Amino acid sequence: MVEVFKTNVSKRHQANLLVTLIARSFPDYRATFDLEDCDRIMRITSKDCVICATSMIRLMQDFGYSAEVLKDEVYYLPSIMELGFQPFQTHEG
Numbered sequence: 583m584v585e586v587f588k589t590n591v592s593k594r595h596q597a598n599l600l601v602t603l604i605a606r607s608f609p610d611y612r613a614t615f616d617l618e619d620c621d622r623i624m625r626i627t628s629k630d631c632v633i634c635a636t637s638m639i640r641l642m643q644d645f646g647y648s649a650e651v652l653k654d655e656v657y658y659l660p661s662i663m664e665l666g667f668q669p670f671q672t673h674e675g
Contacts, residue, residue, distance in 0.1 A: 583631070586651070587624040587626070587649040588621040589623070589649045597615035610629075611633065612627045614627075621652065639651075
């Protein structure tokens with residue numbers, strides 16, 4: 583399971599502190615930050631359990647940071663038929 587959050591964490595030492603706090607509070611979760619991304623991404627992963635986004639947001643707020651779930655963006659990809667390709671036709675004879 584993976585949950586991705588937009589945060590306002592801007593410094594590496596802040597991210598390191600939060601990674602430690604998350605590990606202590608939620609032993610089944612693993613947190614990483616991508617501070618180079620414009621959304622200052624926090625990724626929470628877990629092999630064994632569903633991630634509680636509300637708990638993550640609350641923890642972040644308790645320590646003076648903001649976090650919001652980034653929703654997956656689904657892009658429309660046309661099918662081969664919609665692009666004008668026709669299936670192979672075999673001719674018997």
